[in-house]
Amino acid sequence: MIELTNLTKKYQTDKGVLTAVDDVSLSIEKGEIFGIIGYSGAGKSTLIRLLNGLEKPTAGSVEIQDQKISAIRGKQLRQARQKVSMIFQHFNLLWSRTVKENIEFPLEIAGVPKSARSTRALELIELVGLAGRENAYPSQLSGGQKQRVGIARALANDPEVLLCDEATSALDPQTTDSILDLLVSINERLGLTIVLITHEMHVIRKICHRVAVMEAGKVVELGDVLTIFQSPREPITKRFVAQVTEAQGAEETVRRLREAYPAGELVRLGFIGEQTEEPVLTELIRNHPVDVNIIQGNISRTHGGAYGTLILQLKGPDSEIRSAISFLENRQVQTEVISGA
Amino acid sequence: MLENFLPNVDWQDMWAATLETIYMTAMATFFTFVIGLILGIVLFLTQPHQAWANSVVNWLTGALVNIFRSIPFIILIILLIPFTQFLIGTIRGPNAALPALIIGAAPFYARLVLIALKEIDKGVLEAARSMGATTWTVIRKVLLPESLPALVSGITVTAIALVGYTAMAGVIGAGGLGTLAFLDGFQRNRGDVTLTATVVILVIVFVIQYIGDFLTVRIDKR
Ligand SMILES: Nc1ncnc2c1ncn2[C@@H]1O[C@H](COP(=O)(O)OP(=O)(O)OP(=O)(O)O)[C@@H](O)[C@H]1O
Ligand SMILES: [Mg+2]
Numbered sequence: 001m002i003e004l005t006n007l008t009k010k011y012q013t014d015k016g017v018l019t020a021v022d023d024v025s026l027s028i029e030k031g032e033i034f035g036i037i038g039y040s041g042a043g044k045s046t047l048i049r050l051l052n053g054l055e056k057p058t059a060g061s062v063e064i065q066d067q068k069i070s071a072i073r074g075k076q077l078r079q080a081r082q083k084v085s086m087i088f089q090h091f092n093l094l095w096s097r098t099v100k101e102n103i104e105f106p107l108e109i110a111g112v113p114k115s116a117r118s119t120r121a122l123e124l125i126e127l128v129g130l131a132g133r134e135n136a137y138p139s140q141l142s143g144g145q146k147q148r149v150g151i152a153r154a155l156a157n158d159p160e161v162l163l164c165d166e167a168t169s170a171l172d173p174q175t176t177d178s179i180l181d182l183l184v185s186i187n188e189r190l191g192l193t194i195v196l197i198t199h200e201m202h203v204i205r206k207i208c209h210r211v212a213v214m215e216a217g218k219v220v221e222l223g224d225v226l227t228i229f230q231s232p233r234e235p236i237t238k239r240f241v242a243q244v245t246e247a248q249g250a251e252e253t254v255r256r257l258r259e260a261y262p263a264g265e266l267v268r269l270g271f272i273g274e275q276t277e278e279p280v281l282t283e284l285i286r287n288h289p290v291d292v293n294i295i296q297g298n299i300s301r302t303h304g305g306a307y308g309t310l311i312l313q314l315k316g317p318d319s320e321i322r323s324a325i326s327f328l329e330n331r332q333v334q335t336e337v338i339s340g341a
Numbered sequence: 342m343l344e345n346f347l348p349n350v351d352w353q354d355m356w357a358a359t360l361e362t363i364y365m366t367a368m369a370t371f372f373t374f375v376i377g378l379i380l381g382i383v384l385f386l387t388q389p390h391q392a393w394a395n396s397v398v399n400w401l402t403g404a405l406v407n408i409f410r411s412i413p414f415i416i417l418i419i420l421l422i423p424f425t426q427f428l429i430g431t432i433r434g435p436n437a438a439l440p441a442l443i444i445g446a447a448p449f450y451a452r453l454v455l456i457a458l459k460e461i462d463k464g465v466l467e468a469a470r471s472m473g474a475t476t477w478t479v480i481r482k483v484l485l486p487e488s489l490p491a492l493v494s495g496i497t498v499t500a501i502a503l504v505g506y507t508a509m510a511g512v513i514g515a516g517g518l519g520t521l522a523f524l525d526g527f528q529r530n531r532g533d534v535t536l537t538a539t540v541v542i543l544v545i546v547f548v549i550q551y552i553g554d555f556l557t558v559r560i561d562k563r
Pocket of ligand 2: 045046166
């Protein structure tokens with residue numbers, strides 16, 4: 001569906017040539033939610049802007065549905081952009097237009113007649129859950145609502161690809177989740193291909209099927225989200241994975257937990273998709289005469305299973321604790337004994 | 342009653358002069374708006390990275406605007422006398438004042454338009470481009486509506502400046518309240534005529550300011 005071949009973008013700056021995107025080749029399947037993660041300045045925005053021709057590559061090509069985006073210009077490019085739409089970190093709504101008029105904007109560009117515009121806009125307002133707010137101005141909406149308008153606007157011309165540039169980075173965690181849920185439901189209902197860039201691993205974990213990790217303009221690692229979480233290869237990928245699987249400030253936390261729970265054994269369990277935590281815990285408690293105390297948890301559910309960590313305190317006779325731990329290890333749960341009593 | 346305080350004021354003349362001033366201000370404001378807007382948009386869009394990026398056109402337009410903006414108005418009128426003579430056929434009367442008024446005010450307004458356009462969020466322009474908008478659509482549906490409050494408050498300031506310019510033009514025979522205050526009032530030593538003309542000018546200025554403020558508030562949905 002989307003085919004990037006040796007894509008390179010260089011900028012001429014005061015300090016010489018800057019390679020923002022460096023020889024990137026990858027393909028994205030139809031209907032896929034494809035994530036691109038990287039730190040600030042990695043070249044993510046540049047890459048996504050190459051996808052809809054907002055930037056022209058220095059070398060290489062971008063092909064979407066057999067159309068060479070990197071080679072077309074003028075009217076052809078403008079028409080192609082109607083099928084590759086985009087949402088933004090700061091929403092970029094027209095403040096002078098109401099919600100409905102904002103959503104009608106791309107339809108006006110596409111030359112859709114007035115009455116059809118209105119019907120379509122109302123339909124989309126319904127779809128993104130903003131019914132009743134159609135005549136509000138952006139200044140009267142919350143961040144999450146603004147992004148819903150952005151999404152509705154992006155969907156107006158029935159695009160095949162939706163590009164999301166840090167679409168949730170300006171939102172609080174709860175609103176982020178609701179916007180991500182909306183993206184998933186759009187992806188499932190409309191079969192839309194979504195390319196999403198972010199610097200937050202939990203966004204990738206929550207909705208992406210595959211992920212590419214970018215560093216200094218290059219894609220350094222690419223694969224199934226599940227695989228990447230289970231066995232990250234590159235140091236940068238490991239750091240991103242740690243963002244979500246480890247509790248914040250791990251060392252500090254462990255020390256404090258140890259002080260707070262001096263008895264028994266502290267065990268950290270890492271769940272990386274597929275298996276759910278309940279059967280494991282249920283079995284642990286049923287079959288082992290140890291006291292299980294959940295001290296800290298950070299688990300979230302995704303289409304790939306449960307991800308996250310759980311810190312347990314196991315109390316009881318030493319031998320029972322050891323057998324409980326070996327049970328956990330055999331269940332393919334990442335198990336780490338943080339401390340012994 | 343008024344006759345006692347203002348013995349020399351001929352109200353019919355005063356009314357005719359007021360209409361002339363309003364006529365000159367309105368016509369000049371209209372053309373200044375159109376020409377200033379076009380110049381401002383050209384200045385904006387020929388900047389680097391914009392749709393018509395062109396450093397030569399940008400530099401030339403900018404230079405033109407800056408030069409005419411810097412010439413004192415009274416000197417501009419004199420410089421433009423041959424041009425006015427050629428264009429209007431006379432250098433007296435309200436219509437003869439228009440070329441100088443417009444050429445004096447349009448570059449000033451063009452600057453205000455440029456400032457207003459620069460205030461527009463770049464992300465919004467990028468969004469419009471990402472939807473496949475043509476430059477013409479961007480001008481009509483993004484640049485103008487998104488900067489409208491600033492464009493309106495800018496033209497209000499310009500119109501008020503133009504009222505002042507008409508009075509100056511009046512001194513060299515453009516007609517209107519300026520001519521009345523100068524010829525009838527000042528030169529014939531009739532202080533009450535000058536005073537009344539001044540009050541009428543102030544009223545015109547306040548009305549323009551009021552309308553401008555009212556519109557700006559009404560259209561600003563930010
Ligand atoms: N128009 C430009 N001219 C010159 N350099 C640019 C331009 N656009 C981007 N760059 C440079 O290219 C590099 C990549 O920028 P890019 O915006 O793609 O990063 P990013 O991964 O999106 O970062 P962030 O997470 O901060 O948005 C940066 O070093 C940036 O300074
Ligand atoms: Mg970016």
